[in-house]
Amino acid sequence: MGKAEIGLIGLGVMGSNLALNIAENGHKIAVFNRTTARVGTFFESAGALQPRIVPCTTLAELAEAIRPPRPIIIMVPAGKPVDEQIAMLRDVLSPGDIVIDGGNANFHDTVRRFSELGNSGLTFIGMGVSGGEEGARHGPSIMVGATPEAYARVEPILTAISAKFEGEPCVALLGPDGAGHFVKTIHNGIEYADMQMIAEIYGVMRDGLGMSPDEMAGVFAEWNKGRLNSYLIEIAATVLAAQDRQTGRPIVEVIIDRAGQKGTGKWSAIEAQTLGVSATAIEAAVSARILSSLKDERLAAEQAYGSGGLPKFEGRRDVVLRDLELALFAGKIAAYAQGFAVMAAASKEYHWNLPLPTIAKIWRAGCIIRSQFLGTLAEAFEAGGELANLLMAPAFIEMMKETHPSLRRIVARTAEAGLPMPALSSALSYFDLYRQGRGTSNLIQAQRDFFGAHGFERNDGKGAFHGPWTQSG
């Protein structure tokens, strides 16, 4: 075998698994890691794949080992480490070589790097990878932002290593520069909303219905056979059924209720706001993680306000569970409608021409939010015509009509019982605002005009007007 087809820097969780995946799919790969001892450990662990792996202990060695033009994947933490790594790579690369950032970059950084590297004759690819450790090893969903020429050089490798949904590879060139990382960011934003809504439903089962983790695991496993079928519902069942090795108790009961975050949820919310798109379920999910981190404050607040005194969450368990299933489905529709609306707006703003049906398709396997639902969503976008919002797709109108009464009942009942529903209640409010032909912003406009002479439009004539409270009114 001659030179390596591709290189990879950063043999952490994602990098090492991607490298093994690439080797397993028949492509020779050269690898490097900042802490060079890790290169040796990785090589030893590669077993039968060793002949397709070239371990390198310097960047010069890495460059030498790859066939030009050299594609090199950087799989290190987003931000400064990526810039540092690129700066070091510049010394060993030649014009035409392709630097690929496979981490969770902020797309603004990707756009900057794309133009900076372009100026020095190198090519840059921003590549979002989803699916965690398992996906990286056996088939992730890959979202690429690149020039068609650069993509052509790596397409055979990315196609081979990607997840497959009924034979279709879950990888696509989505647009230039930051398009891939933007889509990955919104993927994660939707993932935040999906996970928060599942956690809210878990809260109702635990605190409203008094169900045990084992019972809840059974319900999620059952739901996974129906319209909610998805990786996140599947693993909800799995983790709820798991026991702690140390205590023998259900593991969820020993885990502290403080959720971590690395930034992609927050970036989704920021980009939605910047683009002027309402993404309330995603924003609520990010806020809920922030509040979750305030464990001590929450404990003190529970002391101050007490946790009792509110009406109990009552009702026949099977009836409530049916409502919970449909409520979660309705919330999911609203959250995905928001995420796709953000991508549609970004596509216009940055002239990316994002292929929304393709995005839904490459999320059907390999990634964390993979689900049956995404197939229906792809069909809705493929049906053609300018779809203002997923909520206006005929199939989704039908599904929302069927499920929103359950969401409404659950949000109302949990509000009375004091069970928090930040994402699901935001999803409901979004839906109610979206479908309200006559809203209440006329009052806001009147007030804005009153205190700031901002003017308003009338429903009986064109132009800008002022109210009777101003001199010009």
Ligand code: NDP
């Ligand atoms: P890990 O923490 O497992 O590994 C980090 C790797 O980056 C190590 O090889 C480390 O080298 C290297 N590194 C850290 N800092 C620097 C630096 N300043 N310069 C050079 N190398 C550095 O991270 P992950 O593999 O989990 O994540 C990598 C990227 O993939 C991140 O952007 C992450 O957000 C993204 N990602 C992660 C997913 C996951 O599920 N974990 C899923 C999808 C994307 P050393 O051994 O020397 O410390």
